[in-house]
Amino acid sequence: MQFEFNSAEPIYRQVAEQIEDAIASGGFEEGQQIPSTTEVSKEFHINPATVLKGMNIAVSKQLIEKRRGLGMFVTSGAQGRILAAKRDSFYEEFVVNLVKEARNLNISEDDLLALVKRGYDQ
Known part of the structure; x- marks a missing residue:
């Protein structure tokens, strides 16, 4: 700690x-x-x-x-509850904004998924 x-x-x-x-x-x-x-x-x-x-x-x-x-x-079950809450928070804080910005930039779903995959590959 x-x-x-x-x-x-x-x-x-x-x-x-x-x-x-x-x-x-x-x-x-x-x-x-x-x-x-x-x-x-x-x-x-x-x-x-x-x-x-x-x-x-x-x-x-x-x-x-x-x-x-x-x-x-x-x-x-504490670890599972924490991870589920963190995933929900991740979705709300990051994914929603990512998709919103992608739409603003006219990035298609396929292109966005390709960008995310590229991020994982690096």
């Missing part, structure tokens, strides 16, 4: 994003215990309440679950 303490983005959101990214990349596997609030707060010198707030975001997204007396664990 790495945090940008001078960033405009709050630390608790960075905690939530770091957990989400670690699950998406397989750094934290489904069923695996993640570091405790205390461990993260001590290692990175962050207030435990701030870390807990970030972890609670991940809990609310059903990415991790609290097991009383044991800690926090990655939920079943």
